[in-house]
Amino acid sequence: MKKEDLYNGISGIHPEYLEEADSYKTRKPIRWRKWVAVVACICVCCATVVPVFAAANNKIAYELLYTISSSIAQKLKPINNSCEDNGIKMEVIAANIEDNKATILVSMQDIKGNRLDETVDLFDSYSIHTPYDQSGGCSLVEYDDETATATFMLEIEQMNQVLIPGDKITFSVREILSGKKHSNSELEKIDLKNLSVINKFKINPNIRGGSGTETDSLEQDYIQLMEPNEESATVLAEGVTLTGYGIVDNKLHVQVRFADILVTDNHGEVYLKNQNGEVVHCQYNVAFWDNSETDSYEEYVFNLPIDELKSYEIWGEFWTCNAGSIKGDWQVTFPLTD
Known part of the structure; x- marks a missing residue:
C-alpha cells in the first residue's frame, strides 16, 4: 500500500480514535527544556490579541491578513469546508501551499451562544494530519465580537517531502478555551x-x-x-x-x-x-x-x-x-x- 493511500484511509477514521491516541501524549511528563528552546514537532497554540473589527462574514479575516502580510493574503485560495458540533461551527476558509509550507485560515463560530471571546485558543487540543512528517503551529488572527467568530491561521512545514496539489490535510479540534483571565x-x-x-x-x-x-x-x-x-x-x-x-x-x-x-x-x-x-x-x-x-x-x-x-x-x-x-x-x- 502506498503511503498516500494509507493516509487517505486514515483521514476517514472518526476523530475520537485519533484523539484517544493523542491523549496518551498529553499526560506524559514534559521533558526538560530551556527557555529559548523550540521543539519543532510540538504544535504550539498562541492566543495573540489583535484589534477587533465588525464584520458579517469571513472577509474580515482577509482584510486583517492584508494589514499583517499582503503576500500571504493574496496567495490564499478559498476552501469553505465546514463542520459543526456543540453549537460551534468550524470552517476552513482558505489555504495555500508553497514549497514545503502550507498556510491555512480556519474560523470557529459560536452559532448558539456567547461562549467565545478575544481570549479564545484551542488549548493545544488540535491536530494537523498530512501525508508526510510535518511540524505546525496555530495562532489567533482575530476575534469578531459581532459574529462571535475567532479566526486562526495554521502554518505547516513538511519535514522531508513537499506538499503537492491534491494532498489532503485533516484538521481536528476537541477543546476550545475561552474566558481566560x-x-x-x-x-x-x-x-x-x-x-x-x-x-x-x-x-x-x-x-x-x-x-x-x-x-x-x-x-x-x-x-x-x-x-x-x-x-x-x-x-x-x-x-x-x-x-x-x-x-x-x-x-x-x-x-x-x-x-x-x-x-x-x-x-x-x-x-x-x-x-x-x-x-x-x-x-x-x-x-x-x-x-x-x-x-x-x-x-x-x-x-x-x-x-x-x-x-x-x-x-x-x-x-x-x-x-x-x-x-x-x-x-x-x-x-x-x-
Missing part, C-alpha cells in the same frame, strides 16, 4: 527581607517537567523541592495558590500550585523586579504533580545572594481559565489545490 501583581505575602531556611522536602516527587538555564545539568533524583505547606497556603488568583517559599541551599525557592491544569490550562511565572524595574527571571523551575495528577506544583529557583534579595520585589503573572474548556468533535479533511 490574566493577572500580574506583586506577591506581598512573601517578605524577601525575612526568609526562612527550608528543611522539609517532597519525597519522590512525580516530576512532570521543568525549564531554565540549568535544567540540562540537574539530576532528577537529587532535586530538592519543598513539601507543599497547604495549611498556610495563600490564594494568589483563582486556581493559583502559594504553597511555600524560603531558602534551599542558599537559593530562593518559591512554590505555586496550579489547579486542574489539564482542564483549565492554568499557568504562570514568578519573577523578581529590582528598584529600576528590571525583571530577573528564575534560574530554573521544576513542576511536579499532586497525588491525583490533577494539580501541578511549580517551584521557581533564584540564584541571587541572599543579602541582595531585600532590594527586590517579587511578582507573579498568571493566566487562568477555571470554567474549563468547551468540548466538541470538530474535523475537516480537504485537498490542497493549485
